Amino acid sequence: MWSIIILIFLSIVSYLLTDELIPKIKNLFINAGLFGIDLCKVSKEKIPEAIGVVSGCVFLVTIFMFIPIVFGNDLMDRGNFPHNEFAELLAALLSICCMLLLGFADDVLNLKWRYKLLLPTVASLPLLVVYYVNFNSTTFIVPIPLRHFFGNSVNIGFLYYIYMGMLAVFCTNAINILAGINGLEVGQSAIIAMSIIIFDIIELRGDQFKAHSFSLHIMIPYLATTLALLKHNWYPSKVFVGDTFCYVSGMTFAVVAILSHFSKTVLLFFLPQIINFVYSVPQLFHIIPCPRHRLPKYSAETDLLYPSKTVILKKDMNMLHKYILQVLTLFRLVDKQEDDGCIVINNMTLINLFLIKLGPMSEVRLTSSLLVFQILCTCIAFIVRYPMASYFY
Numbered sequence: 001m002w003s004i005i006i007l008i009f010l011s012i013v014s015y016l017l018t019d020e021l022i023p024k025i026k027n028l029f030i031n032a033g034l035f036g037i038d039l040c041k042v043s044k045e046k047i048p049e050a051i052g053v054v055s056g057c058v059f060l061v062t063i064f065m066f067i068p069i070v071f072g073n074d075l076m077d078r079g080n081f082p083h084n085e086f087a088e089l090l091a092a093l094l095s096i097c098c099m100l101l102l103g104f105a106d107d108v109l110n111l112k113w114r115y116k117l118l119l120p121t122v123a124s125l126p127l128l129v130v131y132y133v134n135f136n137s138t139t140f141i142v143p144i145p146l147r148h149f150f151g152n153s154v155n156i157g158f159l160y161y162i163y164m165g166m167l168a169v170f171c172t173n174a175i176n177i178l179a180g181i182n183g184l185e186v187g188q189s190a191i192i193a194m195s196i197i198i199f200d201i202i203e204l205r206g207d208q209f210k211a212h213s214f215s216l217h218i219m220i221p222y223l224a225t226t227l228a229l230l231k232h233n234w235y236p237s238k239v240f241v242g243d244t245f246c247y248v249s250g251m252t253f254a255v256v257a258i259l260s261h262f263s264k265t266v267l268l269f270f271l272p273q274i275i276n277f278v279y280s281v282p283q284l285f286h287i288i289p290c291p292r293h294r295l296p297k298y299s300a301e302t303d304l305l306y307p308s309k310t311v312i313l314k315k316d317m318n319m320l321h322k323y324i325l326q327v328l329t330l331f332r333l334v335d336k337q338e339d340d341g342c343i344v345i346n347n348m349t350l351i352n353l354f355l356i357k358l359g360p361m362s363e364v365r366l367t368s369s370l371l372v373f374q375i376l377c378t379c380i381a382f383i384v385r386y387p388m389a390s391y392f393y
Contacts, residue, residue: 007069014225015225018224022051022055023232026238029048029050040298041298042303048239049107049242051229051239052229052243052244052246053103053107053245055225055245056244059224062221062224063089063218067089089214091129092218095168096252099250099251100244103243104242106243124164127258127259128165130259131164138156138159139155163263167266168258171251171253172250172251175188176243177349178272178351181363182234182363182364182367183230183237186245187367187370188371188374189226191375192270195378195381195382197216200212200215215260218252219252219256222252235363235367253270265381265385268384269377272350272370272377279349279350283347287324288312288321289310290310291310304360304361305360306360308347309345310346317343325343354370
């Protein structure tokens with residue numbers, strides 16, 4: 001209990017430090033050429049990018065400082081030192097450090113998408129090795145309706161490690177593709193972090209006390225630094241967080257999901273990101289043309305955002321294109337317009353879908369609407385996790 005109180009105090013300090021550092025060092029990023037222009041504003045002011053590296057560094061330093069506190073008593077008794085728990089924490093920090101480095105490299109070098117998929121896989125290797133050494137549990141419980149066919153549990157062996165590696169890849173990139181407007185990346189990450197913290201607090205009374213304590217030790221300082229970053233990234237944004245923040249956030253969520261053994265619950269908190277990913281699949285895999293930026297279209301006259309469009313040439317269409325468009329049109333998931341020789345549809349992101357369903361709106365209202373949707377999905381996740389779970393397990 002005392003360790004959590006000390007951690008909260010350190011997290012408050014980390015919030016204040018992050019809040020103080022960002023405005024003081026943002027000119028260093030601009031002078032180094034790490035800046036961008038907000039495409040959803042009239043102003044062409046230079047805005048520093050990759051500021052997520054600041055909150056990421058403060059977050060890691062906070063956990064480093066907390067290590068002697070959480071393991072302080074155990075250091076006095078080396079014979080009973082919890083080496084497994086210590087190895088888990090070090091592996092978690094190593095994976096997050098790797099993503100901080102690789103994410104900043106992506107912001108500086110602007111890496112291609114194939115490398116964005118490879119980097120989280122490499123960074124997750126320390127997690128998988130520690131999981132293999134400490135647990136090596138690759139069995140999952142079969143839902144009650146399927147037990148007649150598969151039994152009470154199934155051991156999937158090496159496939160479980162592939163699943164965990166893919167989880168790290170998904171968490172990092174899912175936040176990255178649901179982005180582009182002020183405050184959205186940081187806001188959704190803060191809500192996911194708060195959801196995990198609430199889940200940990202609920203579960204502390206159960207038999208997985210150590211696992212959820214481990215999760216809290218990581219998520220509390222992460223949330224503090226994220227809220228400080230959100231203050232500067234909220235509309236009108238004074239800084240851009242870059243891929244660095246998305247990578248660090250995704251790996252942090254993957255760390256607690258894997259090492260605290262509640263990966264399915266974490267995926268429930270990613271429901272909007274899953275919807276956005278599934279909706280974006282035709283463009284992500286270039287079945288339908290995918291422009292470099294799928295941001296909403298900004299109108300300076302009305303100061304509102306409108307759905308951005310992509311063009312499909314009819315001469316290039318095949319049966320797969322036609323089938324996908326038929327399904328999307330049937331469920332009213334696209335705004336389709338036919339012209340001479342081409343079909344114009346909206347870019348397939350959850351952001352553009354909100355603009356189609358709710359109409360043009362200001363950037364701050366759009367961000368707020370998406371974050372409210374994230375909160376509603378969190379409520380659904382808790383309903384699935386608790387009242388409904390008893391019908392399946």
